[in-house]
Amino acid sequence: MTLTTEILSQLPGDVLTGLRRADSMLTNLRQGNQVIPQVVTVSQENISTREWDVIICGGTLGILLGAALAMKGIKVALLERGILRGREQEWNISRKELEVFLELNLLTATELTQAIATEYNPARVGFHQGTEVWVEDVLNIGVDPLYLLETLKQKFLAAGGTLLENTPFSGVVVHPNGVVVNDTYTSRLLIDAMGHFSPITQQARGGKKPDALCLVVGTCAEGFPENHQGDLLLSFTTLENQCQYFWEAFPARDGRTTYLFTYMDADPQRIGLETFFEEYLRLLPAYQNIELNQLTFKRALFGFFPSHRQSPLKTPWNYILPVGDSSGCQSPLSFGGFGAMVRHLKRLTDGITEALETEQLSASALQLLQPYQPSLSVTWLFQKAMSVGLQQKIAPQQINQLLSAVFAEMQQLGEPVLKPFLQDIVQFSALTQTLLKTNFSHPMLVAKIIPHVGLISLINWLLHYINLAMYTILFACAQILQPWEKNLSPVAQYYWHRWVDGWKYGAGKDY
Incomplete structure (x- = not known):
């Protein structure tokens, strides 16, 4: 045994x-x-009524977005295949990230305190026979999912939300003016929060x-x-x-x-x-x-x-928006889940509200809610450097030595460089400083990266790195132009806000 x-x-x-x-x-x-699900079909006939503004499929993390939308007066139905409740194991996150629950009035300060089950400090980053770095207040909060989800569930219902438990998603028909879910429920918009293995996501990716x-x-x-x-x-x-x-x-x-x-x-x-x-x-x-x-x-x-490198996922259908793990909005270094949903909660809440108000629910308009983010795409090279091909030959200690050198340089550069990276946020200035210091201090170690990750991966990374710089500049320019946006029409404002959000998150400026 x-x-x-x-x-x-x-x-x-x-x-x-x-x-x-x-x-x-x-x-x-x-x-x-894997069998590719065929859960999304398209009809050319209008639906006569649209009972809800939004239907969310996947309640465990969908309740976060559902409660936020319902409290804005949006008519929301939430489908959950079982009973909506949290798990026993805590969700880890940083305290600063939890402030969005106060900002969106989802929790009171007292409720937020009660939702925190554990807290610890400090946390260690270390590598075999190399650097050991200690940090404070990074992913050190354990949130109680049982309390959090039950509290949000009651807030959602009190705000007029409809909870359909024991109702698994079986399919959606996309009509010219909305969707019909499970041949029963009609809505202006379907939000897919069913996670990495959502049948909608699997169909959109075509089994890739x-x-x-x-x-x-x-x-x-x-x-x-x-x-x-x-x-x-x-x-x-x-x-x-x-x-x-x-x-x-x-x-x-x-x-x-x-x-x-x-x-x-x-x-x-x-x-x-x-x-x-x-x-x-x-x-x-x-x-x-x-x-x-x-x-x-x-x-x-x-x-x-x-x-998937092609992430966040852009589905080809009108009136369908993947969020959280369904969209692949986390970097390849991250587990995604709770932290990724919380990071984008305010952005998605505001964006979906604007999309509904301005009827910008086409596939192309909704794709702007899941924009390309070079701050995530550059991390593919890091993932490549932290893994090794099945037949690839590298020194057994090479990955440890590389990571040890990089984190030693980040430690010297200080918390403004180190902390965002540990929270899956990459910024141009911090990344550039780290790369320069590591290259000058450990040139032979850095030289080993090229055969390890491959020249094509390095060139691809360079394009994302340039885009990271461009997005940083574009977001800075957008801040200057902010007073001008009030002159735009509501529809134009929707598109402008989505571009600015893309630059902000794509440059890691949401930290």
Whole structure:
């Protein structure tokens, strides 16, 4: 019996079956065996009535946007395949990012405080035989999903929202003047918040394999010595299974959560989730300096997160907008989920409201709500540098040495450079300073990047880097022109605001 089978069999629920089901999905994705859903069809006939302004499919994170829209007086229905409730495991985020809940009047200050289950400081970034950096107030807040979602659920209902629980999405027909969802519910706009594996997203991507994957496994367990510190990104091994292993750890309400994650391509011969979980259990004692038999495991965590270079996703249909993980609006370094949704919550709330008010609901108009962001696209090179091809030969310690050098330079440049990057935000000035310092301090190490990532990837990255500079300039110009926008018509203002939002987020100026 493997360690994975032994430990997961002790947990409540059929966790081992869930892990193997996820592994099967991963195998099918890697082999290109996925059936492409055909859930979106188009009709040339108008619908006679549109009962709602917006229908949101996917309630777990869709409730954030649904509540924000409902409190603006928009008529919203939310479809959730089960009962809308949060999970046991906290969502990690930085305190500053939570201010959007106050700004949109979704939570009171008291409610926001109650939603915070855990908080820790400091957090560590470290690499095998190299740099160790400590930071404060970065992804150090654990939000209670059970409390947060229940509170937003009640706010949503009080604002007039309609919650349709136990109502899985089955299909949508796009008409010239709106959509019909599940052959029953009519609306002016459908918002897809069903996540990475949304059938709408799968159909829009046409079964294309992801360009990269992030595999994550972990547990929450009791029995660790008291520790109020955390790890954001830590490695203590060289390459294993043609992967660089990274760890994350932080206090939880009922123990300590530890994750193991790694980046890779979608080659079918890559390591699977169950094998990766076995690696996690093999290495956990060395990582946390504790024996497995000293721990009481409360729950297991596992998943895989696909990334596509063609992101955020722009669907070809009118009246359909993907948000959150459905749109792929996170970088290939990020797990996405709660943090990515919160980061874009105000932008999406304002943009969708304007789109409804000005009837800008065509595919081309809605695509502006999920703009190209060079601040995310430049991170593809980082993902490439943190992974290794299945047949590629590099020194076992090369990734650790590169990351150690980069973070040492960022530490010297200070928190304005280091903190945004750790929160998945890249800015032109910070990136340029880091690149210059690293290149001058470690020229031989930087030279190894070219054969590692490939010349084509480097040229592609250079284009995004130039665009990052351009977006920074464009956003600065937009700030100067802000008083002029009041002279625009409402429709023109919609387009202007979307361009400015694109420049702002594309330059990492939302930090």
